[in-house]
Amino acid sequence: MRRRFSGPIDATRLIVGAIGVLVVALVVVRIAINLTAGEYRASTYISQAIFGLAQGGIYALIALGYTLVYGILFMINFAHSEIFMGGTYVAYFVINAFAQSGFLERSPLLALLITAFVAMGTSIVMAVGLERIAYRPLRRAPRLVPLITAIGASLFLQYAFRGLFGTGVKVYPDTHLNVAGIDLMGGRYDVGGLVIRPIYFVVFFLAAFLMAALYLFIRKTKTGKAMRAVAEDKDTAALMGINVDRVIVITFALGAALAGAAGVMFALYNKQVTHTMGFIPGIKAFTAAVLGGIGNVPGAMLGGLFLGLVESTFPTLLGIDSQLKDVIAFGLLVLVLIFRPTGIMGEVLTRKKA
Amino acid sequence: MQHGYAYQSLRQGLIVGVVLAFVGLIGALTAFAAQPVVAGTLSLTQIILLAGGLAAGHLAQGKLPMARRSPRALSAYGVLAGALGMLLPALMAFLIQAVDMRRVLVNAVPELVAALSLGLGLPLGAVVLVAAGAVLGAAGALLSVVPSPWRRVVITSVATVLALGIVRDKGMPSVLALALLLVVGALAWGYVTYGPRLRGEYRRARAERSELTSGVTIGTGLAVLIVLPHILGIYGTSVLDLVGLYAMMGLGLNIVVGYAGLLDLGYVAFFLIGAYVTGILTSPAAAAKIGMSFWMAWPLALLAAAFAGTLLGVPVLRMRGDYLAIVTLGFGEITRILILSDALKGVSGGAQGVIEIPSPNILGFEFIKPQHFYYLFLLGCVAAVIVSLRLADSRIGRAWMAMREDEDVAEATGINLARHKLLAFGLGASFAGIGGAVFASWLHAAFPNSFTLLVSINILSLIIVGGMGSVPGVILGALVLVGLPEVLREFADFRMISFGALLVIMMLARPEGLWPAQRRRRELEVREA
Numbered sequence: 001m002r003r004r005f006s007g008p009i010d011a012t013r014l015i016v017g018a019i020g021v022l023v024v025a026l027v028v029v030r031i032a033i034n035l036t037a038g039e040y041r042a043s044t045y046i047s048q049a050i051f052g053l054a055q056g057g058i059y060a061l062i063a064l065g066y067t068l069v070y071g072i073l074f075m076i077n078f079a080h081s082e083i084f085m086g087g088t089y090v091a092y093f094v095i096n097a098f099a100q101s102g103f104l105e106r107s108p109l110l111a112l113l114i115t116a117f118v119a120m121g122t123s124i125v126m127a128v129g130l131e132r133i134a135y136r137p138l139r140r141a142p143r144l145v146p147l148i149t150a151i152g153a154s155l156f157l158q159y160a161f162r163g164l165f166g167t168g169v170k171v172y173p174d175t176h177l178n179v180a181g182i183d184l185m186g187g188r189y190d191v192g193g194l195v196i197r198p199i200y201f202v203v204f205f206l207a208a209f210l211m212a213a214l215y216l217f218i219r220k221t222k223t224g225k226a227m228r229a230v231a232e233d234k235d236t237a238a239l240m241g242i243n244v245d246r247v248i249v250i251t252f253a254l255g256a257a258l259a260g261a262a263g264v265m266f267a268l269y270n271k272q273v274t275h276t277m278g279f280i281p282g283i284k285a286f287t288a289a290v291l292g293g294i295g296n297v298p299g300a301m302l303g304g305l306f307l308g309l310v311e312s313t314f315p316t317l318l319g320i321d322s323q324l325k326d327v328i329a330f331g332l333l334v335l336v337l338i339f340r341p342t343g344i345m346g347e348v349l350t351r352k353k354a
Numbered sequence: 355m356q357h358g359y360a361y362q363s364l365r366q367g368l369i370v371g372v373v374l375a376f377v378g379l380i381g382a383l384t385a386f387a388a389q390p391v392v393a394g395t396l397s398l399t400q401i402i403l404l405a406g407g408l409a410a411g412h413l414a415q416g417k418l419p420m421a422r423r424s425p426r427a428l429s430a431y432g433v434l435a436g437a438l439g440m441l442l443p444a445l446m447a448f449l450i451q452a453v454d455m456r457r458v459l460v461n462a463v464p465e466l467v468a469a470l471s472l473g474l475g476l477p478l479g480a481v482v483l484v485a486a487g488a489v490l491g492a493a494g495a496l497l498s499v500v501p502s503p504w505r506r507v508v509i510t511s512v513a514t515v516l517a518l519g520i521v522r523d524k525g526m527p528s529v530l531a532l533a534l535l536l537v538v539g540a541l542a543w544g545y546v547t548y549g550p551r552l553r554g555e556y557r558r559a560r561a562e563r564s565e566l567t568s569g570v571t572i573g574t575g576l577a578v579l580i581v582l583p584h585i586l587g588i589y590g591t592s593v594l595d596l597v598g599l600y601a602m603m604g605l606g607l608n609i610v611v612g613y614a615g616l617l618d619l620g621y622v623a624f625f626l627i628g629a630y631v632t633g634i635l636t637s638p639a640a641a642a643k644i645g646m647s648f649w650m651a652w653p654l655a656l657l658a659a660a661f662a663g664t665l666l667g668v669p670v671l672r673m674r675g676d677y678l679a680i681v682t683l684g685f686g687e688i689t690r691i692l693i694l695s696d697a698l699k700g701v702s703g704g705a706q707g708v709i710e711i712p713s714p715n716i717l718g719f720e721f722i723k724p725q726h727f728y729y730l731f732l733l734g735c736v737a738a739v740i741v742s743l744r745l746a747d748s749r750i751g752r753a754w755m756a757m758r759e760d761e762d763v764a765e766a767t768g769i770n771l772a773r774h775k776l777l778a779f780g781l782g783a784s785f786a787g788i789g790g791a792v793f794a795s796w797l798h799a800a801f802p803n804s805f806t807l808l809v810s811i812n813i814l815s816l817i818i819v820g821g822m823g824s825v826p827g828v829i830l831g832a833l834v835l836v837g838l839p840e841v842l843r844e845f846a847d848f849r850m851i852s853f854g855a856l857l858v859i860m861m862l863a864r865p866e867g868l869w870p871a872q873r874r875r876r877e878l879e880v881r882e883a
Contacts, residue, residue: 152857163380
């Protein structure tokens, strides 16, 4: 919804618009220069893109958690990044035990499945508990209050995990899953000068599968319909006989399940698990959700993939330090919110003034 | 859901039990066992366990309707809650002793078992614990029927003694504790009995307050503040320095968040700008080698921060609530990452930051000791307070509050939203700019990692906890959220987790803050109705 400002602001909007165009122009020019200079072979970009798609899948899964909750409660669940972390963390103990007992070697698929379920289960428990204790009493409170609560919950959860499980970095074990001669999890293969790790493909397709499953669930099932109804108008949905509380719990649970699964996948290639691992992916996932249009499920998916790709390929394309990778993500967030706050796919829900 | 009262009591007990178990597993109970509160008699861990039992009883009685509140019923339900509340930790102690879970739960150690069994070892300790829980539960439940004046007396005196015991390093000697208990108890009784009358008189006196009495009060207050460093010594003063810094920045953010209602999570960026500008301008080791004096540099730092604030305001003019929060968070992080990166290394020193920033210098007198900086911070705070109070009552302040309530209506009444928003951002940022300038001179260095998101959250929290939009609230918030952790240094390990829990609890219990602005309290009360 665009608001009109009178007086000097037309000038500032002009300036802001001009700056935006300038930024885009600079980026395009820079990329063109770098590409024609040919400093990097195509294979670099391709391998980066593959990695980016995998990362993007992870971001998309987490983003769905943010977008689903925002769609229903109009609040940003800051603690969602800790839900992502929590499932992964607890699942570490499971997969570590499997690795040590050799179970991971013998039946990797089963071990991984169990690990994933543990992660998803933990995340679900955390999310449902969070909703019950911290968010439900504040449903009708002014905007700022649930936000602060979420921030507090996020901090609390981070340090609770640190307190309970210690400060040591937990490392996911190397896993090998041999299918048709290819090691899906652990392998690195050289294909015509390109180093490929199949795990990135696995992650991407799994993420896509989960996203498709969620999409079908929301579109085709009765509960999904209830979720959409509550997202559109909570009170009317209640009048139609929908148990709003239950739908909200289910929403949180779904988002959490996806986050937990994403966490395990992330840890399988990123290896390291700490109590702060959720922060940066969380912010980036939120960026992705906003990119796609907050409240919009397909938007979050696309936003996540887009962000992952951009994040991996742009540092090289722009010729800047990969230290500044995070700046790209934040910068994208800022740019999107300034120039197109409704996101790529537009806000699906009608804006209600809080 | 209507369940039997026994079930309700057990549930409350379960909650307490889980909380106690959790507190044990994060290592708090083990660490606190060495913390004497009443020297030689009670450790902090024991206090926590005692409190748990009482709390269980108190929670249980809260679920009983008026009709059921006979002393017998109360004690019965209290016993249930308290016993279960202690049973859980006791069972956990058995479990820890039987199974070595230390690879997973790092604090499941024998010391925890010792703490939980009250030093008596299992199974005796467990039995005693549960029995104590039962008794305390009954006591907690019965406390609710004790007539109000006495109850407040008891709670006040016990709380005071405990608080003092916690703050003192070696706890309090038991004799002193007892004496204090009686003295504070007597005082509390006096207050409760004669209080209402005195309060009425006080209120009348306040209404008739003349310029003279206001002046005298302020004058005395200032005099106390000026003399304070000499009473408190070096450590106390340096704590107050930090409190002063955060109070100043809190007042700045208060303008943005509390008055204008613009949620800014990237406030630390302005703090950073103030510090770095000062550092770059004054430090002989910085790349530009300008070597300005602090007194010339700080206005420039202020202007730089204010400019940045206004700049930040321009793109976000159209955003509301949560989006604004995220964008400002993004800006804050971008600023930090850029300063940290090698890209700007020439100017900002990258990860090494800017060092050798000189202390402020007046005619040869160099500000070195905490006491010297204290006066600088005090000056800054006083200025901030004056500006905030004047703004609150001005046309601009009222425009901000209108904007905060409902932007559309405010615009309809002719308020230029853009100008006021930019003003809020810029003005608020300038406070942080000054803060940064003094901070850099105080630490003699500016490192990128001092300016994380956590600082923004800290400043925001002290506004929220103290009371949004309320000047005394912000200062109180700074004292509680910045001063208290410094004083309670021994508990540093549990600072963050308590902080998070505190935020959640405050939002659930008292969202208007500890010392809310009068208007705000009415707003939040109405909404909850």
